[in-house]
Each structure stands twice: as structure tokens, then as C-alpha cells.
Amino acid sequence: MDYLESLQGVTKNQLYKQPSTVLAVFRRMQSHLAKNLVMALLYMGRPIAVADLDSWVRPDSIKEREITVVQLERLAILSVVSNPGKPKAYSLTKTFANSLRLALTGGGNHLSFGVPCSDPYGDPISIEDLDEYAREQWESVLGYMVGNPWKPTGSKGVELSEAVTNLLAFGELITIQSKGRKAQITQKGFAFLLQDVNAQIWEILMLYLNRSADLRMERVEVLSFLFMLGSLELGQSYGKSNLTQTQTLMVGDLTEFGIILDDESSPVFYPTRLATTLTSDSGALRSAISSTTVEAGTPGFIVLETNYRIYAYTSSALQISILQLFSNLKVRYPNMIAGKISRDSVRRAVAQGITADQIISFLDTHAHPQMRKTNPVLPPTVVDQIRLWQIEGERMKTTQGYLFREFEDWQEYDRTVKYAKDIGVLEWKNDSKWLFFVHKHEQLASFVKADKARRAAEGR
Amino acid sequence: MPKASKGVLVECDPAIKAIILKIDQEKNEYIVEDLDDTHLMVKDSKVQALKAKLDEELKNAVSYPDEDDDSDRG
Known part of the structure; x- marks a missing residue:
């Protein structure tokens, strides 16, 4: 969403021509108020005056309304209509409204939700197969990141293409050693590994998007394809014929990550679960995939004791290297490793940028079934201690910025401080010493100057 | 006319501030302004050095239980 905000108006307008994009944007909206506003305005012919808009919102939530409206404006969903002589009014942007109406009620000949292929080309592929395929691909990407071609049990290792490795390197998740294709994972990469799958996919797709400019791919096409993916149905095949050249290229690239299943020779592709959960906020699907996808078939393998000892029943190098990030491993047996979490x-x-919460959620997700019998799953003492250890490192909080001092009188100080607070740059102030600290000074400097000039004029 | 000076605002609890003051006493090369009990202003270029010094100081001041305790007393 932040990325979307940063795009130019023209680009956004082009994007909003696709009903699937609009629907995806609508689904991803964080605040319910935003959804409400959009829905209310959708079938309204004329712009609505600001005063009327205010009356929809309870007086005590004016602040939320303010934030929501600004956000919608930045996304170019809401626009201000100003007629001379009439009060300020809002309406939905035309393209957005049209597309959303199309998306909700159907109709139109836009094909933006993909073209379902009615007669299966060759053998239809079952959902289980798709899940299996997505898991295999995704795991091999993760496996590659930790520097070993880790093979899921009972299948051949998957060879990753240069495009994938380049993308990972581009995102500084790995560095590629000059000779050979051996990858070295970076700290950023480790933090990446600890996230849940949906977040990982998004990060990969964002990288892909940022990189598309370098590869001379049309950004709008890339984006609308990504949004379209989110609205496809699992287990359904989709025709490739109506895709643009860029998008056909993308199908190939995303196949590598297991987001799409595609056979170059066939005219159809299948989205996998990784793709279909992209723009949905249903947690159930997400967790369904994370239990199958993240690591191996076993549901949980970690035993954590109250004395900080950790036992992991695994032989996978991926899991071991993740564990090694935050624990001291002592013994390794063929099917199990033992270690200890320490300060x-x-x-x-x-120090490597991994947060205590990431560690805890990793341990929690992969707790051994034996540990699941207790509630809470992880020993609270250990969880608290991990958090405390993190805070310990943050004994001092530092903020870059500017100290303002030597004000001539209280009024000058008071006004400036208030202004700093209003524009949200104030970090600290001391009323008795007439001192305050801000993290940005440009706006404030001009305020001080203007204030000074005004007062000089008044004084005369 | 008010003046603005560039620097880094450090927020910490009074105990830590006392340690920072002690570190600064040697050469006076870190602190620009002592603001109040929990705030200090520090030179931009010296923050990293100060952090390292503080960590060192804390390591000496506080002792932690033996990390390599391998017995089962836990």
C-alpha cells in the first residue's frame, strides 16, 4: 500500500482501470472506516460536501476520519471537487469508482480477473498437487538462501534459475560469491527467513516490482498482474492468451518461486495457494500454508525447557541454521540437535536485526506436539527473559535532530514549541529552560523567521 | 533570534545517564548539553563510540551468571 501511495497519479489511474486491482486495493484497506466511506460514496452520483461527510462520523472519531480521508486521497481514490461558490466536496475518482462497480457487480469485457480455462488442457491438476508444488519451490528458494540445495524428502532438488538468485541478491537477502553459484545469506536474509510466508512472498514481490524498472518491464502491467493473481481461484487453470508480453514473462519468473504453476508448452497456468492468499486477509489460509510450507512436513520439532535448553528434532540444514541464529547449539545427533538459549x-x-518477537513466534510456530499440550506453549519465564534480553541492549534511545535554544522571550518559545508539536516533529522539551529538540528543522526555521517578521511589523 | 544546533538526543534512565556522565568526564568529548534527568544531547559523530563505551562499562559493572553452565541444575 505504501508503495502504491508513492506512485504518480497517472500510473495509479492506469492501474485503477483494472477491476481486479481496485478490488484488491479495496480488500487490503486497513481501516473499516475507509471501506465504509468508499462503499457509501460508490453509488453516489454527486460529490458530497465535507460537512455532510463529517455528520457520518461520530464527533469523537474526527481524528480517524481525518487520517482516513488523507490516506484515501493519497491513494487517489478520493478526490476533492471544488466548485467556486460551493463548499469543498469529496467524490471517488472516476476510474476507481467505475472499476470497483464492475468488480462488484460483474459485467464488462475487461478480462482482468484472468480467463478461466473451461476445457482442461491435458490432465487437470489437483489442489494437493499445487500445494505440493508450491511448497517444493518455495522451500528450495529458502534452502538455497541458507546455502545448501536442500532437498525435500522424496523428490529431486529443484534447480533455481539465475533470475531468482539475482533477485535475492538484488534485495540484499544473499550475496553471491564471484565464482560458482554459492550463495551467502545476509543478516537481512535471516530476518526474512523468520517472517511468515505471506510476508515473505510480499517482500519478494516488492523486490520484483522494484527490479522490474531495471529490466524495462512496464510497471503498471506488473502491478496489475500481481493484483490479479490475488483474485484467482485455487485449482482453476487460466488462459495465457490475453496476457501482455511482460506478463507472460512474469508467469515464467513467478513459477520459479512456486507462486504459479506453469508449463511453457501449455496455454494455461495455475495459481498456487501462495498466489491466491496474497490479497486476502483471511488468516486461516495463511496458517494453512505456513504449516505445510515453511519447514518440512513435520508440524513441530522444537522442545524448549524452562532452563533455556532447546532440543530440535530435525536434520535439515535450513532449520539448524535458523536455530543457530539465536541459540548456542552444543550437540548434534543424526536426527536431533540440542542447545541452549543464552543472553x-x-x-x-x-544485534543482527532480529527481534525478540520474531524469535518467540518462530519457537511458537514450530513447537513440538508434546509442548502443545501445555498452555501457554512456551515456558513464560523463557519468553519473558528473551524479551528482557532484547530491551537490555536498548539502554539508550537516540534520535538525530536539532536543539533549539536562546529564545528571546516566553511567547516566542511557546509559539514555536506549539507549532513544532502540531507538525509532529517535537521530540523533547523543557519549559523551564526554554529548550526543545526536534528531528526536522527546515519547516520550523521558516516558521521562526516568519514569526519574527510578523512581530517586528506589529512592534512598529 | 533562537539558535538551532545539530546533535543527537539521548534518552535513558538516570542510572545510565550517570554512567554516560562519568564516561564524558575524562575528556568531555561526547556531551553537548545536559538536558535533564533522563535526556542528554550528544555530538553527532560520537554516538557510536559512546554506545561502545557504555556497553563496555556495563559489562564491567554487571556480572551475569555463567553462560556455559552445562550441568543439569539449570
Whole structure:
């Protein structure tokens, strides 16, 4: 969404021509108020005056309304209509409204939700197969990141193409050593590994998007294809014939990540679960995939004791290297490793940019079934201690900025401080010493100057 | 006319501030302004050095239980 805000108006307008994009944007909206406003305005012929808009919102939530409207404006969903002589009014942008209406009620000949292929080309592919395929591809990408071609049990390792490795390197998740294709994972990459799958996919897709400019791909096409993916149905095949050249290229690239299943020779492609959960906010699907996807078939393998000892029943190098990030591993047996979480090991992880919450959620997600019998799953003492160890490293909080001092009188100080507070740059102030600290000064400097000039004029 | 000076605002609890003051006493090379009990202003270029010094100081001041305790007393 932030990315969308940063785009130019023209680009956004082009994007909003696709009903699927609009629907995806609508689904991703964070606030319910935003959804309400959009829905209310959708079938309204004329712009609505600001005063009327205010009357929809309870007086005590004016602030939320303010934030929502600004956000919608930035997304170019809401626009201000100003007629001379009439009060300020809002309406939905035309393209957005049209597309959303199309998306909700159907109709139109836009094909933006993909073209379902009615007669299956060759053998239809079952959902289980798709899940299996997505898991295999995604795991091999993760496996590649930790530097070993890790093979899921009972299948051949998947060879990753240069496009994939380049993308990972571009995002600084890995660095590629000059000779050979051996990858070295970076700290950023480790933090990436600890996220849940949906977040990982989004990060990959964002990288893909940022990179598309370098590869001379049309950004609008890339984006609308991504949004379209989110609205496809699992287990359904879709025709490739109506895709643009860029988008056909993307199908190939996304196949590597297991987001799409595609056979170059066939005219159809299948979205996998990784794709169809992209723009939905249903957690159930997400967790369904994370239990199958993230690591191996076993549901949980970690036992954490109250004495900070950790036992992991695994032989996968991926899991071991993740564990190694925040614990000291001592013994390794063929099917199990044992180690201990210590102050040093947690501090080390925190120094690498991994948060205590990430560690805890990782342990929680992969807790051994035996541990699931207790509630809470993880020993609270250990969880608290991990958090404490993290805070310990943050004994001092630092903020870059500017200290303002030597005000001539109280009024000058008071006005400036108030202004700083209003524009949200104030970090600290001391009323008795007439001192305050801000993290940005440009706006404030001009305010001080203007204020000075005004007062000089008044004084005369 | 008010003046603005560039620097880094450090927020910490009074105990940590006391340690920072002690570190600064040697050469006076870190602190620009002592603001109040929990705030200090520090030179831009010296923040990293100060952080390192503080970590060192804390390591000496506080002792932690043996990390390599391998017995089962836990």
C-alpha cells in the first residue's frame, strides 16, 4: 500500500482501470472506516460536501476520519471537487469508482480477473498437487538462501534459475560469491527467513516490482498482474492468451518461486495457494500454508525447557541454521540437535536485526506436539527473559535532530514549541529552560523567521 | 533570534545517564548539553563510540551468571 501511495497519479489511474486491482486495493484497506466511506460514496452520483461527510462520523472519531480521508486521497481514490461558490466536496475518482462497480457487480469485457480455462488442457491438476508444488519451490528458494540445495524428502532438488538468485541478491537477502553459484545469506536474509510466508512472498514481490524498472518491464502491467493473481481461484487453470508480453514473462519468473504453476508448452497456468492468499486477509489460509510450507512436513520439532535448553528434532540444514541464529547449539545427533538459549546468543541475534518477537513466534510456530499440550506453549519465564534480553541492549534511545535554544522571550518559545508539536516533529522539551529538540528543522526555521517578521511589523 | 544546533538526543534512565556522565568526564568529548534527568544531547559523530563505551562499562559493572553452565541444575 505504501508503495502504491508513492506512485504518480497517472500510473495509479492506469492501474485503477483494472477491476481486479481496485478490488484488491479495496480488500487490503486497513481501516473499516475507509471501506465504509468508499462503499457509501460508490453509488453516489454527486460529490458530497465535507460537512455532510463529517455528520457520518461520530464527533469523537474526527481524528480517524481525518487520517482516513488523507490516506484515501493519497491513494487517489478520493478526490476533492471544488466548485467556486460551493463548499469543498469529496467524490471517488472516476476510474476507481467505475472499476470497483464492475468488480462488484460483474459485467464488462475487461478480462482482468484472468480467463478461466473451461476445457482442461491435458490432465487437470489437483489442489494437493499445487500445494505440493508450491511448497517444493518455495522451500528450495529458502534452502538455497541458507546455502545448501536442500532437498525435500522424496523428490529431486529443484534447480533455481539465475533470475531468482539475482533477485535475492538484488534485495540484499544473499550475496553471491564471484565464482560458482554459492550463495551467502545476509543478516537481512535471516530476518526474512523468520517472517511468515505471506510476508515473505510480499517482500519478494516488492523486490520484483522494484527490479522490474531495471529490466524495462512496464510497471503498471506488473502491478496489475500481481493484483490479479490475488483474485484467482485455487485449482482453476487460466488462459495465457490475453496476457501482455511482460506478463507472460512474469508467469515464467513467478513459477520459479512456486507462486504459479506453469508449463511453457501449455496455454494455461495455475495459481498456487501462495498466489491466491496474497490479497486476502483471511488468516486461516495463511496458517494453512505456513504449516505445510515453511519447514518440512513435520508440524513441530522444537522442545524448549524452562532452563533455556532447546532440543530440535530435525536434520535439515535450513532449520539448524535458523536455530543457530539465536541459540548456542552444543550437540548434534543424526536426527536431533540440542542447545541452549543464552543472553549472549539472544543479544547476538538482536544485534543482527532480529527481534525478540520474531524469535518467540518462530519457537511458537514450530513447537513440538508434546509442548502443545501445555498452555501457554512456551515456558513464560523463557519468553519473558528473551524479551528482557532484547530491551537490555536498548539502554539508550537516540534520535538525530536539532536543539533549539536562546529564545528571546516566553511567547516566542511557546509559539514555536506549539507549532513544532502540531507538525509532529517535537521530540523533547523543557519549559523551564526554554529548550526543545526536534528531528526536522527546515519547516520550523521558516516558521521562526516568519514569526519574527510578523512581530517586528506589529512592534512598529 | 533562537539558535538551532545539530546533535543527537539521548534518552535513558538516570542510572545510565550517570554512567554516560562519568564516561564524558575524562575528556568531555561526547556531551553537548545536559538536558535533564533522563535526556542528554550528544555530538553527532560520537554516538557510536559512546554506545561502545557504555556497553563496555556495563559489562564491567554487571556480572551475569555463567553462560556455559552445562550441568543439569539449570
